[in-house]
Amino acid sequence: MISVVFFNDNGSLRGFRLSGHAGVAESGRDIVCAAVSSAAYLTANTVTDVAGIPADVAEKDGLLELKVAPQDAATVGVVLNGFRLHMTQLAEQYPQQITITEV
16 A cells, blocks of 8 residues: 655645555556656656755655755645645545555
């Protein structure tokens, strides 16, 4: 199962953590993992490389985490909110493979 955690700081998203695997198919053929991974990398790259916002990023097998400083939350809010919406819609389509929490 993929766990998506959004970091919420008084109503402003500051980042996310993805962990786990969907387990729908073998590695390289899992459409749920591919959809989640693609959206997460797009979001992380947009924040860091396109918008140029410094972020703490951690990446290893089955984990991707991104956090921005509180003063940058408003700048990246649209991107992070779009990612949250996308993950929410995927979780509705694949409730056995994706869980979402907000902390």
